[in-house]
Amino acid sequence: MDPTDLLHSTHATLTTLITHLTPAQWHTQPNPESWSPAQILAHLTAVEEQTIARIESLLAQPPSPPEQLAQTEGQDALLLRHVPKRTRQRVPSPPEFAGAPTSPTPHEALARFAAARAQAIALLTRDGLHTRAFPHFAFGPLTCRQWLLMLAVHTQRHCLQIEAALNPATPD
Numbered sequence: 001m002d003p004t005d006l007l008h009s010t011h012a013t014l015t016t017l018i019t020h021l022t023p024a025q026w027h028t029q030p031n032p033e034s035w036s037p038a039q040i041l042a043h044l045t046a047v048e049e050q051t052i053a054r055i056e057s058l059l060a061q062p063p064s065p066p067e068q069l070a071q072t073e074g075q076d077a078l079l080l081r082h083v084p085k086r087t088r089q090r091v092p093s094p095p096e097f098a099g100a101p102t103s104p105t106p107h108e109a110l111a112r113f114a115a116a117r118a119q120a121i122a123l124l125t126r127d128g129l130h131t132r133a134f135p136h137f138a139f140g141p142l143t144c145r146q147w148l149l150m151l152a153v154h155t156q157r158h159c160l161q162i163e164a165a166l167n168p169a170t171p172d
Contacts, residue, residue: 003145004124006152011117014044014155017162018106026106030165037165040158041109048116048151054134055123055144063131064141071141072133076149079139083153084160120151 018026021037029036035043063069103109123129129145136142142150 002124003149003152004121006156007117007121007124007148010152010155010159011114013159014041014113014162015110017159017166018110021106021166025166028165030168034161034165037106037162038103038109040162041106041113042103044155044158045109045113045116047154048113048120051147051151052116052119052123055129055132055147058132058134058144059126059128061132063128064133064143068133068141069131069143072143072146075139075142075146079142079146079150079153083150084156117151120148124148 018037018041026038027036029039058064103112124145129148130143133141133143134147136147136150139150
């Protein structure tokens with residue numbers, strides 16, 4: 001699957017969810033274990049920025065070993081099937097991606113995310129995305145192209161989390 005459409009559509013969904021939040025909605029955590037929309041967007045932005053930096057670094061290096069690339073077979077389907085769903089047990093975020101808000105307003109946070117997302121989409125035109133891989137903490141090795149798909153389904157997952165936070169009748 002080409003991640004381009006999913007990167008665009010999840011960005012649009014996120015923008016729709018965040019754009020009209022009140023300050024209270026922006027900063028409110030539905031429960032102590034859940035993140036506020038501000039924290040979620042900070043987390044998404046941090047993941048996008050660091051993933052993009054890692055991909056750009058890898059594209060300047062030789063291809064990954066064939067045995068590592070072999071481990072990425074079938075990962076697209078796995079990512080599409082498991083990441084967007086919020087019915088599974090929560091996977092704790094690595095500490096460097098904890099959702100510490102970096103922007104005081106939804107508009108500022110969305111602008112920073114949009115800049116990172118534009119970089120992610122631009123990366124899809126680069127050569128070498130299928131021949132370089134690095135590990136995900138839960139899914140193992142992913143090619144750079146699969147990492148870009150991961151960014152899209154990761155956003156999709158957190159859009160569902162924001163929807164649940166805004167609609168208390170929906171379980172988080």
